[in-house]
Amino acid sequence: MDAILLQILNGLDKGSAYALIALGLTLIFGTLGVVNFAHGALFMIGAFCTVVVNGLLSLERVTLSETETNPWGEPLEIRVQYAELWFGDFGQLMVDYSVFWSLLFVIPAMLLIGIAMERGLIKHFYKRPHADQILVTFGLAIVLQEIIKQIFGANPIPQPAPDALRGAVDVGAALGLSPGSIIYPIWRLVYFLFAALIIGGVFAFLRFTTFGMVVRAGMADRETVGLLGIDIDKRFTAMFGIAAVVTGLAGAMYTPILSPNYHMGMDFLVLCFVVVVVGGMGSLPGAVAAGFLLGVLQSFASMTQVKALFFGFSIDQVIIYLVAVIILLTRPRGLMGRKGVMET
Amino acid sequence: MSILEVQGVNKRFGGLAALDDVNLSVRENTIHAIIGPNGAGKSTLLNCLVGKLIPDSGTVTFGGRSLIGLKPYEINQLGVSRVFQTPEVFSDLTILENLMIPALASRDGAFKLSPFKYLGKEADIRYQSERILEDVGLIDQRHLLASSMSRGNKRRLEMAMCLVQSPKLLLLDEPTAGMSRADTNNTIELLRTISEAHNITFVVIEHDMHVVFSLADRISVLSQGHVIVEDDPQNIKGHPKVQEAYLGTVESEG
C-alpha cells in the first residue's frame, strides 16, 4: 500500500510536466491545426529563462579586502551579491526564491516568443500540407536547441529550489500511515500544486470567458465561427501565446527537479506527443489525464517488482511507448479523442 | 431481375433516424433514380451501399451477396463503382494514369506486388484505358495532369475511371450538381449512351428533376429516411405523396 502510494506520488511530478506540455500542444493544434515540433523548445526556453534570472539575481560585486589576505598573501576577494547589497535581507530572499521571481520574467518572455513564432513563421504554413508544418517546426526545434547550446553550453546547469522548499516531507505520517514510510521532496509537491493551478486556470479561462468560448467554438468548427464574422485568427494567435506561456512555466518550475540542458525539450516533446496520442488528439482533458496517467505508469515501471516481471529489464524508459501502441491498437482515437480530428 | 436489394435498412446518428426501414429493389440494366428533399437520407443510403457506413440493421445484397460489413474496396471488387458529388480523381497523376489504376484494380485485384514490371509493358491495360478515353473524348489530353482539368472534365474522367472497370452497378451521387444547363444535357447524353452501350445498372441520386425524368427508368422517393414511393417516372410526377414531401402538406396550404 505504502509502496503504491509512493509510486503514485513519484509519478505526479513527471506527470504534471507531461500534462502541462501536452495541454499546450493540444491547445495549439486544436486551434490552429498545426503540430508544433518546436513545442519542446518552448519548455526548454522556459527552463533557461530561470537560469538567466537566477544568474542576474546572483550577480556579485567583487572587491579586494584591504586587511585580510588569502594563504598566498594576496588581498582576499570579497564577493557580495548586488541584490543583497542593494536590498539587504530582502535581496537575499530574492536570490533564494529566484525560481518564483523568474516566473514574472517567463510570462512576458514566453508570450512574446509564442506570438513571434506564430506571426513570423507558423502563420505562413496554415495552408501548406501537414508534412511541411511538421518539417518547418522540426527545423525550428533544431535551431532553437542549438542556439541554447551555444549560449549556455552542453552541460546541465543545476538550479536550486528555495531553501525552505528544499527538503522532504513525511507524507506517510501526514496520511496516518507509519512515519517514514513515504518521504517525498517538497518541491515535487509544489510542482504538482502549481501544475494543478495552471491546468485549472486554463480550463476556467476556456470555460468562463467569452474569449475562451470563441476559441472552443473555433476548435470544434473553425469555418463556421469564421463565417460569424469573428476574427478567429487574432484569438488563435493569442492562444498560441498562452500555450507558449503554459509550456514555458512548466519548464521554469521544473528546473529544481531536472537541471536545464539543451536537449530536454526534445526529450520531453517526444513523450508528450505520445501522451497526446494516448489522450486523444484535440482533447484537452484527454491530454491532461493521459499526462498524469503515463507519468504514474512510468514511475510504477521503475519498481523492482515490476522489473522482475520483465526478466530484470528496466522498462520505465519504454513503458509509455508500449502503452501507446496498445491503446492505438484497441482504441485508435485515444482515450478521449473525437472523430475526425487530425485524421487526414 | 433485381441486382441490388435493400431490405429494412436502419441507420441512426445519435437520436436522429437517418434511414428508417428503407427498402429498395434495383432491376438489372435499368437507371434507377433516388430522389428526395434535402436531409431525406439519400447520401446516407448511398454510403450504406458502398461500405462507408454500416447499417444498424437490415440487409443489402448485390447479385445475391450481402454487402454488409465489406470494406469499400471489397465492394468495388464485386463490381460496384461510384462517382462522387465533387469529382474525386488523382490530381497529381496524368489522365491516362488515372484510367490505368482502376483498370489494374479490376485485373489484378485489391493488392498485387509487382514492383519491377515496367508500366510501359502493360499494353493491354493501356489500350483498354485509351479506348475509354476516346469514348469520353479525353484522349487528346491523356498526358496532362488531372489537376489541370476543368470540373466538368474531371467528372468525365471520373466516369471513365468507373467505366474502365466495366462495373455491374454504377452509383452516381448528384452527377450534374453545379453544372450549367449545357453541361447537364451533355452529361445526360453521356449517361444514356453508356447505359445503352454497356450492360451497366445505374443508381442515380439526383436533385434536378429535369435530369431525373430524362434519365430514369424507375424512381424511388425518399423522405425523412423512408421510401415513400417506388414507381415508374410517369406515375411519380403527379403522385400526391411526392408533392407532399417536396412542398409540405398540400391540403393545409390549399
Add this chain to the structure above:
Amino acid sequence: MLAKLLNNKDTMLVIVFSLVVLAAPLLLAPLGAGYPDLMQRFAIFGIFAIGFNILFGLTGYLSFGHAAFLGVGSYSAVWMFKLLSVNIVPAILLSVLISGLFALVIGYVSLKRSGIYFSILTLAFAQMSFNLAYSVLTPITNGETGLQLALDDPRVLDGASTEGVLPSPQLFGLEMNDTAQVPFLGMELQFNVGFYICALILIAAFFISLRIFRSSFGMMLRAVKSNQTRLNYTGINTKPYTLAAFVISGMYAGLAGGLMASMDPLAGAERMQWTASGEVVLMTIMGGAGSLLGPVLGAAIIKYFENIFSRINDNVIEAWFTFLPDWLGDILVTLISPFVGKGWHLSLGLIFMLVVIFLPGGLVEGAQRVSRWTVRSVKRLQHSEPGSSKSLEPGETH
C-alpha cells in the same frame, strides 16, 4: 539493340548515374572530398535517402523514425561479424532481413493511422528503439559504449585465422579499408575498396528504386499520396501497398546501416536518435522528395557541407579575413563561428527551415523551375507560341 537501349531515357539515366558514382574519386578530389571515409558516407546516406524517398516521396507518409532501421541494420551486421565471420556478405544480408522484419512490425502498427498521427507514431517508435538500445537491451547493444568487435568473439567461420589482432571486415579477402593511391594532375586520387562496394550497392539501389518508380506498384503508391479515398472506392486495398513501401524503405535503411558497420565495425545507439531520422528527411526534401535523383543529391550535399563546415574553426575563419582590418575581421569571426565547427547543427537546422519555406519541392524542382523559365524566355525571344503544359508518359515522375 544497343541503340534502342541508349534511346531509352531511363537506361541513359542509370548509365550516367553509374559513371558519375564510379568516377567519384576523380570528380570529388578537386573539391577536397575525394577521401574514402567521406565518399563512403555519400554512398551510404544516398542509399538511405533513396529508400526513404520510396516511402515519403511516393506515398507522402512522413516517417520520423527511419534512423531506427539504420541502427538495427548496424547492430545486426556487427553481431554477424562477431558470431560468424568478418565477411560482409552475411552481415549485410542479415541487416536487410532484420530491419525488414522490424519495419514490418513498426509499419503494421504505425500505418493504422495516417498523416500527423503516423509521423508521431514512427517518431515514438524510433525513440523507443533508441532507449532500448541505449539502456534496456545493453546485453545486445552494449549500451552507451556501442557494440564493437573483440578478440574473444567466437567468429565460427574465420575465428582461427585472425588470432591476436582485431580483423577488419572484408569481402572474400578484399579488406574494406584497402586503398590504392594514384597521383593524378598533382592530386592524390584514392581508390578504396569499401567505397567501391558501397558505390556498386548504391547503383543497384538506385536501379531498383527506378524500377519501382516506373512500375504499377509505384503508380499505386503515388495514387495513395494523391487521393486515398478515390483509391479505396477503386477497389484498391491501400494498406498492403503502404506497408510494402514502408518495409522496402526500412530494408534500404537497414542496408545502409549494415554498410556503415561494414566500413567501420561498430554500432552505437546514437545512430537511432531523432536527429538522425530528421537528417534523412532533410536530405530527401532538400534534393526533392518524389524525384529519382533528388535524395542522392541531397544526401551528398548535406554530407559534403557537414564535412566542410565542421572542420572550420575560428583560426580558419580568421585566416579568411586577414586582409580586413582587425576589428572588422573580429566581428565577422564572431558572426560566422556559431554556424561552423561544432555549430554545424545550427546551420543544418537553418538550411532545413529555408528549404521547407522557400523550396518545398527541393533542388530538383528548383532546377526544373529555372530550366522551364529559361525555355520560356528563349521561346518568347523567338516569338513562338506559348509553351504548352507539361506532358508525361505513364509512370514517369518529374
